[in-house]
């Protein structure tokens with residue numbers, strides 16, 4: 138992993154800069170600058186109070202936090218969100234409460250997501266009539282085998298093929 142310099146602007150003077158919890162972490166935590174309560178199945182677009190300028194050839198991806206996902210069923214509707222290098226607006230996080238029963242409450246300053254900055258390639262698309270062959274060809278969507286999906290009426294699970 139290498140370091141890259143990224144310009145950042147605070148739109149809210151009290152907001153902390155995104156922080157990596159440990160050396161070597163890929164994700165820097167983002168906080169919400171507002172309180173929010175999401176009922177089961179609800180979503181919200183939460184402001185983070187920061188804007189960045191990425192160098193050309195980079196993008197930032199807004200990823201869910203696994204702790205929020207495991208404990209509360211919270212994820213991001215568009216995971217991972219894509220922040221383009223040219224985007225200068227406020228980074229926002231589209232959270233969703235997937236829990237079927239419990240509401241979730243966010244308070245200003247809570248860490249709601251993490252930002253992963255990566256080098257990206259842009260493609261030059263070359264249109265062709267036929268694509269070159271490959272071992273996988275057009276196999277996909279479970280073509281390599283079944284998996285167990287537990288049905289509500291079947292504790293043993295159901296073999297999907």
Ligand SMILES: O=c1ccn([C@H]2C[C@H](O)[C@@H](COP(=O)(O)OP(=O)(O)OP(=O)(O)O)O2)c(=O)[nH]1
Pocket residue numbers: 199215217218219220221222224227228229230231
């Ligand atoms: O989770 C996200 C995703 C995107 N963005 C910002 C940065 C990104 O550069 C811009 C546009 O995102 P995207 O291209 O995913 O959305 P779109 O619906 O295609 O909008 P646009 O037409 O503006 O490209 O919105 C965020 O702040 N958070």
Ligand SMILES: [Mg+2]
Pocket residue numbers: none
């Ligand atoms: Mg877009």
